[in-house]
Amino acid sequence: HVQILKSGPRHCLALCLDQMGETAGAAEEFGLAIQSDPQSRALRGDHARFLAGHEQPIEALNLYFALASEKPEEAPVWLQGGQLALSRPEYLEVALDWTAQAVEHLPDHPPVVRQRAEALLLAGQCDTALPLWRRWPPASDHAFAAALVLCETLAGENQFFPTAAAEPAVSREFVKWYQRLLQFKVLPVMEALNA
Secondary structure (H helix, E strand, O other), rough: OOHHHHHHHHHHHHHHHOOOOHHHHHHHHHHHHHHHOOOOOOHHHHHHHHHHHHHOOHHHHHHHHHHHHHOOOOOOOOOOHHHHHHHHHHHHHHHHHHHHHHHHHHHHHHHHHHHHHHHHHHHHOHHHHHHHHHHOOHHHHHHHHHHHHHHHHHHHHOOOOOOOOOOHHHHHHHHHHHHHHHOOOOOHHHHHHOO
C-alpha cells in the first residue's frame, strides 16, 4: 500500500505518541511524515488538530486555511478552523474573516452558518447575526435557542419563545452566552442587555 511507503507509519506513530502524552516525539513524527508526504490531507488535518491542542493556534489556523483553500467545499475543515478561531477573544477578527469565507463557500450548511452567527454575535453585530440564527428552528439545541433569544431581545423583535419544558435549559445557555460576551468584552451588547 502506498501509505506504508509514504507517511502512514509516521502519521500513526505521531497520533499514538500524542495520545501517550509524548508531545515532543509526536511533533517530530508529524514533521517527518509531512516531509515524506506533504500533500496528504489527512496527515495535515491531524497535524493541525495536534498544533491546536498544543498551544500553537496560529500554525494550526494556517494549516486549516491551506486545506480549506485547496478544497473549499469540505465543511469539516472550515468548522475545525472556525472552532479554533472562536475559542479565544484575541482571534475574533480571524473568526469573522474565517466564517465569512466559510459561508461564502457553504451558504446552506447549518453548522457553518451557525459559526458565522456566533462570530457576529461575539463581535457585537447582533443585527447581522439575527437573520442567520433565524434560518433554522432551534429544535432541541438550547445554546442555539439562547443565542436567538439574545439577538431578538437586543433587536426588540422577540418572535421565538422556548417551551416551558425547555426554558430552564435555554436560560442556562443564555447565561453561558452572557459569560462569553463578558469574556469577549462586547460592552455595547452587555450594556444593552443590562438595560
